[in-house]
Amino acid sequence: MTLLSLRDVTIHNGVSGRDVVGGVSFELTPGKAVGIVGESGSGKTLTCRAVLGILPEHFTVAGGSIEVDGRDVAGLGRKEWTALRGSTVSAVFQDPASYLNPSLKVGNQIAEVVRVKKGLARRAAKRRAVELLDAVRLRDPDVIYQQYPHELSGGMLQRVLIATAIAADPRVLIADEATTALDVTVQAEILDLLAELQERTGLALVVVSHDLAVVAQLCDEVLVLRAGETVEQGPVERILYEPRHEYTKLLIAEHARYGLDQVRELAHVA
Ligand SMILES: Nc1ncnc2c1ncn2[C@@H]1O[C@H](COP(=O)(O)OP(=O)(O)OP(=O)(O)O)[C@@H](O)[C@H]1O
Numbered sequence: 001m002t003l004l005s006l007r008d009v010t011i012h013n014g015v016s017g018r019d020v021v022g023g024v025s026f027e028l029t030p031g032k033a034v035g036i037v038g039e040s041g042s043g044k045t046l047t048c049r050a051v052l053g054i055l056p057e058h059f060t061v062a063g064g065s066i067e068v069d070g071r072d073v074a075g076l077g078r079k080e081w082t083a084l085r086g087s088t089v090s091a092v093f094q095d096p097a098s099y100l101n102p103s104l105k106v107g108n109q110i111a112e113v114v115r116v117k118k119g120l121a122r123r124a125a126k127r128r129a130v131e132l133l134d135a136v137r138l139r140d141p142d143v144i145y146q147q148y149p150h151e152l153s154g155g156m157l158q159r160v161l162i163a164t165a166i167a168a169d170p171r172v173l174i175a176d177e178a179t180t181a182l183d184v185t186v187q188a189e190i191l192d193l194l195a196e197l198q199e200r201t202g203l204a205l206v207v208v209s210h211d212l213a214v215v216a217q218l219c220d221e222v223l224v225l226r227a228g229e230t231v232e233q234g235p236v237e238r239i240l241y242e243p244r245h246e247y248t249k250l251l252i253a254e255h256a257r258y259g260l261d262q263v264r265e266l267a268h269v270a
Contacts, residue, residue: 003069003171003204004028004051004089010063011046011055011228019062021046021228026221028172031198033205035215035236037251038225044208047225048174051206052091053081069171086117090170094177096157099164100149106160107133107145110167117168132163137193155186159193166197173197176208191217212255216240224248 004027011021021043026034036044049055051066053073066073069088076084093099100109110129114120120128126145133141136159149157158178165173175194179187195218197203207218215222215236222239224232224247232245243249 002027002029002067004206005067006047006051006064007066008064009047009050009061009066011043011050012060012062014058014060019228020059021050021225023064024223024225024230025064026223026233028204028206030171030202030204032221033198033207033219035207035209035219035222036225037209037212037215037222039210041227042225043228044210044225045176048091048176048206048208051089051174052085054085086113086165086170087168088170089172089174090165090168091174091176092158092161092165092178094180096154096161097149099161100157102149105146105148106152106157107147110160110164113164113167128167129163132167133160135166135197136160136163138163153186154182155189158182158186158190162190162193162197166201166203169201170203172204172206174206174208177210178207179214180209180211187214194218212251224251 007025009021009024010019013020024047028034036047038044046055046059050061051068053076055061061074068084100106107126107129110132111125114125114128115122118128130141130145133144138144138156138159144152144156152160179190182190191214194205198205205218207215209215219236221234222236223230224239224245226247232239232243232248239248240252243252
């Protein structure tokens with residue numbers, strides 16, 4: 001069963017009159033993970049935003065097709081997008097603090113999503129929010145529920161954001177540079193959490209990072225983007241061991257310094 005399918009997707013910038021993403025294709029089935037890797041400005045985020053129906057003004061999907069859970073999203077209205085977003089496909093981005101309301105307790109923010117998206121009554125939504133805080137491995141979820149964003153660390157906030165993103169039981173979660181702002185140890189913990197959710201719930205992941213090591217750790221398939229073009233695409237082991245494109249080789253060489261060798265060994269063992 002295909003949860004997400006992109007076929008030759010082109011994204012056009014109406015102001016510059018140029019295509020910023022040209023011909024991205026991949027398919028995602030339950031429990032699988034696809035990684036999109038590439039330097040800043042290569043079109044990774046725009047691709048994700050197209051899947052979520054939140055392209056910035058002047059940007060349009062000008063070619064190809066995007067299907068979410070078997071449904072072509074071209075021509076979806078605002079209401080239909082709102083129903084789909086969060087419930088079928090959801091996302092976590094970098095800088096979790098900016099996605100949370102600083103003046104509301106984090107628990108209430110999750111409960112609100114549960115109430116709106118799942119139609120639960122106030123008390124049931126609160127219970128579910130505590131369960132979600134527990135599911136993202138935050139200790140003392142009852143205490144965390146009552147806290148405000150500024151009382152939590154970056155890693156804890158990212159867990160809260162993941163809890164919010166999975167609150168409506170989406171089938172696909174997009175993690176766009178979701179661990180980039182975190183220090184290495186916390187980054188590893190968040191990646192472990194995503195892998196656990198993937199395994200436990202069959203969640204499918206789109207993992208976006210400029211860091212090949214992050215993508216390699218979680219993904220089955222990798223797309224290497226450069227200036228909006230897919231320069232290479234294939235199973236993670238193939239990309240790591242037999243990169244064909246010079247740019248991929250460069251990414252691998254760069255990241256060898258940051259422990260990709262270790263990841264390669266792990267991928268090999270697995
Ligand atoms: N809101 C916007 N307005 C104008 N140009 C934009 C906007 N968003 C993205 N772009 C441009 O589109 C291109 C692709 O950007 P995108 O954000 O998808 O890249 P990215 O690979 O995700 O990079 P990063 O890792 O820096 O987020 C870039 O040239 C970028 O400058």
